[in-house]
Amino acid sequence: MKKPFRETWIEVNLDAIKGNIRAIRRHIPKQTKIMAVVKANAYGHGSVGVARYALEYGASALAVAMLEEGIVLRQAGITAPILVLGFTPLSRVKEAGAWNIELSAFQVEWIKEAQKIVKSTPFASRLPIHINMDTGMGRLGVRTKEGVLSVVKALEASPDLEWKGIFTHFSTADEPDHTLTKLQHELFVNALRYLEEHGFKLPTVHMCNTAAAIAFPEYSADMIRLGIGMYGLYPSAYIKELNRVKLVPALTLKSRFSNVKTMQSEPYTISYGATYIAKQGEVIGTVPIGYADGYSRALSNRGAVLYCGKRLQIAGRVTMDQLMVSLGVGESEAKQGEEVVLYGQQDTAEITVDEVAEMLGTINYEVVATLSHRIPRLFLEKGKVVEMTHLLPKG
Incomplete structure (x- = not known):
């Protein structure tokens, strides 16, 4: 282990990260899995180091913001599922397939073009895709249940893409006014029900970030995306004041x-x-x-x-x-x-x-x-x- 020359450093307490994951684990339903969010260099903590230990301590998958972040993890020898939460240009689909990194999608045309790219460059397995539904964040995602159905149909028609998951993101789960969070949850659940009514079997469903997992553990579904809480920080003063989960800064x-x-x-x-x-x-x-x-x-x-x-x-x-x-x-x-x-x-x-x-x-x-x-x-x-x-x- 080569010692750094610089006399400024960050210490990351892995025991704190382990304790934080376990604290959240005890708070959510037993069957719910944990996706550790390690984007932005694991919120400044160091993505490779945190990812390895998060997987050891109970996470079963990882999430990043962009493809490059996922490739860094793969280059470090990490083999667990990795999901890119952000938009991936079609020009990078080949790299995603080559590194076996899961992508988010929300447009029919993107899926059709991605299918052509993957078909022309065969990989060992189908390229996993998670559909992103925008229920109120206003950032990325398909907006309506009819739109979600169209995207699912396009994805299910693709022989080289695999429908691996479907998710949404809460925008105000860390605030005391629950009106929008409950509306987002209702819109998402209605869309899921709509898909089932049209004969589709749902893949992995995930919607909760740290704030929602603490405030609404009943929304945990198949998997939660654990970000800021894993590092021992609360999403807001309100979530901390709920006093439901004890977190320790790492x-x-x-x-x-x-x-x-x-x-x-x-x-x-x-x-x-x-x-x-x-x-x-x-x-x-x-x-x-x-x-x-x-x-x-x-x-x-x-x-x-x-x-x-x-x-x-x-x-x-x-x-x-x-x-x-x-x-x-x-x-x-x-x-x-x-x-x-x-x-x-x-x-x-x-x-x-x-x-x-x-x-x-x-x-x-x-x-x-x-x-x-x-x-x-x-x-x-x-x-x-x-x-x-x-x-x-x-x-």
């Missing part, structure tokens, strides 16, 4: 001081724009992480890091690769190479991803998903590193 973002200096002579300006003016004798620590790593520039002069269990304010603007923090005025025992925590716990103190999201006016999904590939990921089991990913090639 990610800690750490770094080390690359420099510690005392401001003894003018100018006392810190970072671009000189937006922070230090006091004489103030100790400033430099941390090698910045907005190119996904640590938002909007945290300039607002965010904090933990050092020795205490909060240190960010001093000045977050730059592309580095930021500075104030250790206060006077003598400081801080040294170059000592550890700081940007997200997570240190001693009894904690900076939560939810707290950072609120400060940025966004959601926890964005805070973790934007953590870049420049940051090494260390996967820990029982406190020991069992896998590592970083920019350097393996070997």
